[in-house]
Amino acid sequence: MTKPPPPSPALAQLRAEIDRLDAEMHRLLMARGEIIDRLVAVKKTDESGSAFRPAREADMMRRLVARHHGRLPLDTVESIWRVIIATFTWVQAPYTVHADFSAGEAVMRDVVRFHFGFTVPFVPHMGAAGAVAAVAASKGDLALVPAAGLGGNGAWWRALEAEGAPKIIARLPFVERADHPAGLPTFVVARPAPDAVANEVRTLSVRVAGWGPQVAAALSPLADTVAAPDAALDGAALLVSLPPGRTEEEVLAAMRQAGASVRNTALVGGHASRYTVASEGAAPEPAGR
Numbered sequence: 001m002t003k004p005p006p007p008s009p010a011l012a013q014l015r016a017e018i019d020r021l022d023a024e025m026h027r028l029l030m031a032r033g034e035i036i037d038r039l040v041a042v043k044k045t046d047e048s049g050s051a052f053r054p055a056r057e058a059d060m061m062r063r064l065v066a067r068h069h070g071r072l073p074l075d076t077v078e079s080i081w082r083v084i085i086a087t088f089t090w091v092q093a094p095y096t097v098h099a100d101f102s103a104g105e106a107v108m109r110d111v112v113r114f115h116f117g118f119t120v121p122f123v124p125h126m127g128a129a130g131a132v133a134a135v136a137a138s139k140g141d142l143a144l145v146p147a148a149g150l151g152g153n154g155a156w157w158r159a160l161e162a163e164g165a166p167k168i169i170a171r172l173p174f175v176e177r178a179d180h181p182a183g184l185p186t187f188v189v190a191r192p193a194p195d196a197v198a199n200e201v202r203t204l205s206v207r208v209a210g211w212g213p214q215v216a217a218a219l220s221p222l223a224d225t226v227a228a229p230d231a232a233l234d235g236a237a238l239l240v241s242l243p244p245g246r247t248e249e250e251v252l253a254a255m256r257q258a259g260a261s262v263r264n265t266a267l268v269g270g271h272a273s274r275y276t277v278a279s280e281g282a283a284p285e286p287a288g289r
């Protein structure tokens, strides 16, 4: 057997440079890990049981995207940081992700793995209700529920209405774009630590009578809404996402004017405002809501 020729000096030098950078990146990741013990003490994670701080994570992801340039695709840099952040959060306080597969197994599995990696355990559920119930029975677990209305799921958010019930605390992906590799709009539900509530966008559970196309049309320019049929014939249970600056009163007034009567409302959580970049590598531009 003939031996392969030795690499040229130029190639050997470039490989040595890559090895040096790899060792440095690994050293920095290990140094990041050493901060965790101090972080647990400062955040009193033992008491709340949850280390997840979605507003901080949304902010970190925005800054990452804003400063990113060069050869490495945005999808790659985003997924690397998601795995770093989610895994370090898990190292602070172990948690399980309960994923609602009712929008399809493949898309939701991508959402879970992209945002939480392979170390954080995940449990599939056929429906939002089971995922939310698992979170209610846990200390620091998360549920991932598709943000679009899915017939079979009904008004799953009504289980978040009671005081002490889990709440919506984030919306994924943190950085939206048309070609996002794990872009299924997804709500994250958890029993939030008191300092983990993000509320730039507030999510309201609203029950109305007299729901119909006119009311839906009046609502659509004001807020994103998921609707499910409610007990009464023309009743609906709504999950209304109020964008920054939009008040509950405005939205309810618009619905009433269009002919609905509002039966009750309850705040069921909130999340960081949505952030959209045009497409891979483009300069970030904040979304309208």
Ligand SMILES: C=C(O[C@@H]1C=C(C(=O)O)C=C[C@H]1O)C(=O)O
Residues within 6 Å of the ligand: 039, 043, 051, 052, 053, 054, 056, 057, 084, 085, 086, 088, 089, 092
């Ligand atoms: C580190 C923290 O805890 C979690 C882990 C983070 C990380 O590893 O970067 C960021 C936000 C939190 O969800 C923090 O609160 O700063």
